Amino acid sequence: MQYKDTSDLEISLLLEAIYRKHGYDFRQYSQAHIRRRIMNRMAISGFEDVSQMQSKVLNDEIFASELLQDLSITVTEMFRDPAFYRSLREKVIPILKTYPFIKIWHAGCATGEEAYSMAIVLQEEGLYDRTTIYATDFNQLALNQAKDGIFSNKMIKEYTTNYQLSGGKESFSSYYTSSYDNVIMNQSLKKNIVWANHNLVTDSVFAEVNLILCRNVLIYFDKNLQNKVQSLFFNSLINGGVLCLGSKESLRFSDLYEKYMELDTKQRIFKKKY
């Protein structure tokens, strides 16, 4: 694909238009990522320049929702980073076991693969019946897909490997039934997951929870927005609650670093101090 030269100003005007018209705020996202996504859409839809796209965003609901899909991050996997899930079993599950009821927040769950992974771990550890998983995203299409729990079977081989490497105790195939080219996740995994629309950028504290997972979402935000979302998480965790970030995400540069202890430095698992 050949990119035309596009100025930062044009891109920031487009983001402003999306925010003012549709309420979705990408103005504090990492610019290189946003630029790449917008250039891709420009090439696919055959626009001459970004201002053409801007007028389309303002006047065409269908196009606007397509662009929103482009800008939101829906790439996810079951048991992505198996070593993280192993650490979750070893270091976080024992903490969760001390609570009579457990609330977990999956922030930015996209199509739900990680929430299902969590449900599987909890079932195997005997905790699922006393747990509620709040899985949230601003992308309603992704949420609908998550709720259905139907995934392409193309990835199942990789997921099965991930699951086994993560310390899974059963046969992974016992968690779904196959149907043509898809797999359907078991009803028993869905029963305590609440799928809800929540926008980390524009919405406030969601609930008071024991565990927050937000993996590979903050990498898309600039430093200011990262700090803002970090305080949202801090305020949503009970004392002694646990925060799990993506394997390349850090709290070290956040103002809140001192208020957590590291449960697993490499896997980015943090515990809020009492």
Place this chain on the structure above:
Amino acid sequence: MHYEAIVIGVSSGGMNVLKIISAALPIDFKIPIIIVQHVGAHSDSKWIQLLNEKSNLLIKEADEKEKIEKGTMYIAAPNYHLLIEKDKTFSLSIDERVNFARPSIDVLFESAAEAYREKLIGIVLTGSNNDGTKGIIRIKECGGLTIIQDPKTAESPYMPKSAIDGIEADYILSLEDIVELLIKIDNQNNNFNKLYK
């Protein structure tokens, strides 16, 4: 021209060439080097430590939001794309694979071309796919310097060949000559700095 960064894309056969480059560059080499080497999603970073031990330069994985510093070689983390922001910091993303690769060379090169414009050097080395071709085209369009490993001297010639088909490269050289050229450019850079300070 005063160059501010070098980006390198390399795939199969890469471990050997990175060993040679990182060992050959002198301790006073200034221009930061940012590398995408295709590796498996679960690859650990031990090989980066090994490279670092044998090199005069600091070699490390590129961290999210890290500021790009002189005299350092940065390597893209496995299973994440690596992008460069205009403020010369790194961004990571888990977006779809590009050319079946994450990290993808095109993603790094295209964002680097936007960030550094004509002050960038892009290099495509050995590999057996066509990742990097679109990226090196973009670097050329933005006025950067383009260098491709002579396919005859590459362990896997496909990737440099694909890049050569995409652009009229400024240089098509053996690995040894590329290293020599980079050292020459870095020296000129330093003289340029003395002249205009």
